[in-house]
Every structure is written in structure tokens, then in C-alpha cells.
Amino acid sequence: MNAEQKKILIVEDDFNFGNILKDYLILNDYFVVLAKNGIEGMEKFQKENFDLCILDVMMPFKDGFTLGKEIREKNETIPLFFLSAKTLKEDVLRGFKIGADDYLTKPFDSEVLLAKIKAILNRKNFFNVPESDVYEFEIGKFKFNSKLRFLTYGGEESVKLSPKENQLLRLLVLHVNDLLPRELALNKIWRDDSYFTSRSMDVYIAKLRKYLKTDAKVEILNIHGEGFRLVVGQ
Amino acid sequence: MNAEQKKILIVEDDFNFGNILKDYLILNDYFVVLAKNGIEGMEKFQKENFDLCILDVMMPFKDGFTLGKEIREKNETIPLFFLSAKTLKEDVLRGFKIGADDYLTKPFDSEVLLAKIKAILNRKNFFNVPESDVYEFEIGKFKFNSKLRFLTYGGEESVKLSPKENQLLRLLVLHVNDLLPRELALNKIWRDDSYFTSRSMDVYIAKLRKYLKTDAKVEILNIHGEGFRLVVGQ
DNA sequence: TTCATAGCTTAATGTATTGTTAATAAAGTT
DNA sequence: AACTTTATTAACAATACATTAAGCTATGAA
Numbered sequence: 001m002n003a004e005q006k007k008i009l010i011v012e013d014d015f016n017f018g019n020i021l022k023d024y025l026i027l028n029d030y031f032v033v034l035a036k037n038g039i040e041g042m043e044k045f046q047k048e049n050f051d052l053c054i055l056d057v058m059m060p061f062k063d064g065f066t067l068g069k070e071i072r073e074k075n076e077t078i079p080l081f082f083l084s085a086k087t088l089k090e091d092v093l094r095g096f097k098i099g100a101d102d103y104l105t106k107p108f109d110s111e112v113l114l115a116k117i118k119a120i121l122n123r124k125n126f127f128n129v130p131e132s133d134v135y136e137f138e139i140g141k142f143k144f145n146s147k148l149r150f151l152t153y154g155g156e157e158s159v160k161l162s163p164k165e166n167q168l169l170r171l172l173v174l175h176v177n178d179l180l181p182r183e184l185a186l187n188k189i190w191r192d193d194s195y196f197t198s199r200s201m202d203v204y205i206a207k208l209r210k211y212l213k214t215d216a217k218v219e220i221l222n223i224h225g226e227g228f229r230l231v232v233g234q
Numbered sequence: 235m236n237a238e239q240k241k242i243l244i245v246e247d248d249f250n251f252g253n254i255l256k257d258y259l260i261l262n263d264y265f266v267v268l269a270k271n272g273i274e275g276m277e278k279f280q281k282e283n284f285d286l287c288i289l290d291v292m293m294p295f296k297d298g299f300t301l302g303k304e305i306r307e308k309n310e311t312i313p314l315f316f317l318s319a320k321t322l323k324e325d326v327l328r329g330f331k332i333g334a335d336d337y338l339t340k341p342f343d344s345e346v347l348l349a350k351i352k353a354i355l356n357r358k359n360f361f362n363v364p365e366s367d368v369y370e371f372e373i374g375k376f377k378f379n380s381k382l383r384f385l386t387y388g389g390e391e392s393v394k395l396s397p398k399e400n401q402l403l404r405l406l407v408l409h410v411n412d413l414l415p416r417e418l419a420l421n422k423i424w425r426d427d428s429y430f431t432s433r434s435m436d437v438y439i440a441k442l443r444k445y446l447k448t449d450a451k452v453e454i455l456n457i458h459g460e461g462f463r464l465v466v467g468q
Numbered sequence: 469t470t471c472a473t474a475g476c477t478t479a480a481t482g483t484a485t486t487g488t489t490a491a492t493a494a495a496g497t498t
Numbered sequence: 499a500a501c502t503t504t505a506t507t508a509a510c511a512a513t514a515c516a517t518t519a520a521g522c523t524a525t526g527a528a
Binding site: 396397398399433434437438456458 | 485486488489490495497
């Protein structure tokens with residue numbers, strides 16, 4: 001996949017239908033992961049960052065509603081589409097109650113689905129952060145390598161960063177002098193924005209501040225209620 | 235209205251249908267404004283902050299698509315629902331292209347509409363997104379950044395602004411040297427103009443005056459019974 | 469398998485920020 | 499003068515954040 005492509009997770013137990021849908025979306029330049037059931041769907045959801053989930057409702061082991069609910073608990077913002085042959089009002093209502101962005105009844109028009117996907121993914125929101133392949137950064141007098149996970153000050157005295165420290169610092173650097181919204185970091189790194197992950201993030205901010213305090217010109221500022229901001233003085 | 239209610243703008247030329255819809259939503263605890271056509275719809279949209287717009291597609295003078303487009307230009311994130319008797323695929327696609335969040339064909343089930351409204355308004359998606367791309371301003375010798383919520387004087391000595399201070403100053407700046415009607419600020423920021431919110435606004439005016447007094451050429455004047463005016467001397 | 473440990477989460481505690489309301493004074497209007 | 503509107507400061511409660519420490523858990527070495 002290339003960095004600009006949006007990632008879509010499809011969870012669909014009907015092998016044929018799932019693959020047709022997958023191919024159609026790939027043809028339209030999305031990066032698609034297909035899971036065969038709810039269990040697998042949750043696993044794949046946890047493993048990487050998706051921009052959208054399309055869930056079939058009727059599936060063995062774990063149905064789409066249950067899966068959708070679990071995903072919604074982990075991530076309050078990711079768009080969810082339900083697919084179903086059931087056109088019962090109760091089901092539709094249930095879908096929206098879980099926090100669906102749309103409920104499509106089979107058969108549906110693929111062009112309309114595509115339009116809906118586009119509309120929701122092109123919407124301007126701060127979760128649309130382009131991926132980047134860059135992994136070497138300068139932060140004041142520090143050098144930060146996010147691939148090898150270390151931080152050096154003036155060419156020596158290297159600090160090893162843990163995976164989470166590393167990811168957080170990386171996100172901060174990618175937004176230098178600008179706002180890194182709290183929710184963005186939680187969604188990207190923790191894949192879950194609950195009270196506790198938010199506390200956890202605070203702990204990591206404290207750790208990073210400790211590492212960075214050797215250079216007085218480098219600071220992590222808080223913007224109350226919004227997020228953090230890595231400032232590098234000239 | 236009370237400040238917790240979500241505000242919905244309905245634009246619908248069919249008087250009966252519009253009123254039924256309005257009453258139904260009011261019954262479900264929304265604050266609703268009904269406009270009879272596209273022109274009036276745009277006027278009302280400009281006056282206060284809505285959380286959602288429901289637009290009928292076929293209307294005289296200005297159709298729903300045109301209005302939707304204009305609203306989208308002003309506000310990239312507000313949820314838009316289109317209502318139409320036309321079920322033509324081309325129309326649906328056109329709606330989504332404009333940036334619709336949903337396209338409902340009449341007749342539709344009111345419970346389903348309600349579920350969709352709830353789902354989209356309870357979503358934590360869009361609240362934090364800056365309303366506009368312009369967020370850097372000069373006020374005399376001050377620099378004001380409404381995205382990062384700070385105010386600097388002569389390049390240093392930065393004052394952090396709280397969300398409310400920030401919104402108020404932003405509105406004042408957007409009306410520099412001109413009247414910012416009290417009512418407008420209350421509707422936009424407090425979403426409610428009662429006695430208490432008005433007192434609250436006075437408190438914020440006092441705070442801003444304190445921040446701005448370093449530059450004698452910058453003043454917030456009161457226009458008795460009308461509102462405030464941010465004056466910047468040459 | 470057991471053990472040590474790095475890495476992460478949760479708890480505990482303290483501090484800061486924010487927005488509303490109150491209290492009181494001052495200014496403007498009629 | 500009587501009334502309304504605005505000014506300013508302060509008290510308060512509700513959140514949000516900061517920091518340190520303690521408690522888990524998965525991983526890999528022995």
C-alpha cells in the first residue's frame with residue numbers, strides 16, 4: 001500500500017461477496033483488509049489503524065452488531081458501516097444506536113456505497129493525518145531516530161525509547177509547533193480513547209518531558225482540553 | 235432553549251411537512267429553527283451555531299443542493315442531511331458529492347431519522363475542528379493564534395487563552411473596528427442568550443481587556459445596549 | 469517451566485485551568 | 499432620581515492535567 005491510501009476493514013463471512021467488495025474497493029484505490037468473521041475482525045482491527053470499517057451483520061461466532069459495539073468502545077470516532085440483508089426497522093435502529101454511520105441493506109448500489117465512503121473519508125477532520133516514511137528528526141539539539149528508537153543529545157548520551165514513548169514522540173514531532181490533538185494520539189497509538197488510556201498518555205508525556213528537559217528550548221506544552229504541542233525555540 | 239440542547243436547522247418549503255418535522259424533533263428535545271426557503275435558510279445559518287442541518291432538495295428560489303454547497307463552504311464539518319422525494323441515483327450521488335452525511339428519500343421513517351440524528355450528534359467527531367482555516371491575526375502589536383489559543387506581544391510573553399476567551403476574541407477580531415452585537419456572540423459562543431450568559435460574557439470581556447491593555451492602541455469599547463467593538467488605532 | 473524484567477497501565481495525590489455565579493460598584497438612559 | 503446596563507473582582511465547583519509510585523503482563527533467557 002502507499003501512504004495516501006485509506007485503509008478499510010471489511011468483515012464479511014460470505015467469501016464471494018466479501019471478495020467482490022474488496023476488489024471493487026481496491027480498484028477504487030483503497031487499501032482493504034478482509035476478515036471472515038467477528039473474531040478475526042476484532043483481531044485485525046487491533047493490529048493496525050483503519051480509516052473505516054464495513055461490517056456484515058449476520059455472521060457466525062460473533063455478529064456484526066457485537067463487533068461494532070466492541071469497536072466503538074475502543075474507538076469513538078472511526079466510521080462504521082453495517083451491511084445487512086435484513087431491512088427490519090429494529091435492526092436499522094439497533095445499528096445506529098451502536099453508533100453506525102450508515103446501514104446499507106443488500107443488495108445495494110456499489111456506486112452509492114463508494115460515494116458514501118468518499119464523503120465520510122474526505123470530510124475534514126484532524127484524524128486524517130498523512131503517513132510518513134521519515135524516521136530521522138532533529139528536535140533542538142536532539143537527534144531522534146524513530147526507527148531505531150533512540151534519542152541523542154549533542155552526539156552522545158543516547159536514551160533508548162520504549163515503543164510507546166517512541167510513537168508518541170514521533171507524533172509530536174510530525175506536528176512540531178502545532179497542535180497534536182489528544183484524541184488523535186489516543187486513536188493512533190492506543191487505538192482506544194478511554195479515561196485510562198488518556199491517563200496513560202499523560203504518563204508518557206511526563207516521561208518525554210524528562211528526557212527532553214536537557215534542552216531548555218524544547219518543550220511540550222499542553223493546550224487545555226485539546227492536546228499537546230511540541231515547541232522548539234530557535 | 236437551554237444550552238445543552240442541540241440545535242437543528244430545517245429548511246423545507248412545504249409548510250405542513252416542515253412543521254410536523256419540527257414538532258417531532260422538539261418533542262425529542264432538540265432546539266429547532268425552521269426556514270421556509272434557501273435564502274432564509276442561509277440567513278438563519280449565519281446567525282447562530284447549529285449542530286445539524288436538514289435540507290429539502292426541491293425548493294423554489296434556491297434548491298437544497300445549492301444551499302448545502304454554500305453551507306459546506308462556510309462550515310466544512312457540520313452534518314448535512316438531504317431530504318428528497320427523488321430517489322434517482324444521480325441525485326443521491328450529487329448529495330454525497332456535496333458532502334452530505336445522509337440522503338433520505340420521502341417518505342422516510344421518523345424513528346430512523348431520529349436514530350441517525352442521535353448517532354451523528356453524539357459522535358465525538360467534529361467538535362474540535364477549527365471552523366475556518368484562518369487562525370492567525372494581528373491586533374496592534376499583538377499576534378493572536380486562535381488555533382493554538384495564545385496571544386503574544388512583540389514576539390514574546392505569551393498569554394494562553396481559555397476556549398471561551400479564545401472564541402470571544404476571535405469573534406471580536408472578525409469584526410474589528412466594527413460592532414460585534416452582543417446577541418450574536420451569545421448565540422455563537424454560549425448558544426443561548428439569557429441574563430446569566432450575558433453576565434458571563436461581560437466577565438470575559440473584562441479578562442480580554444486585561445490581556446490587551448499592554449498596547450494602548452487596542453481597546454474593547456462597549457456600545458450601550460448593542461454590543462462591543464474592538465478598536466485598533468493606527 | 470520458572471524467573472527476571474522491560475514496558476505498560478492503574479492508582480494515588482496534588483496542582484492548574486476553566487466557566488459560572490455572586491457581590492458590589494460604576495456608568496449610561498429616561 | 500430611578501432604572502437599566504455594564505465593569506470588575508472574587509468565590510466556587512467541576513474538570514483536566516502532572517507526577518511519582520505501585521501493580522500488572524508478556525517476553526525471552528536460563
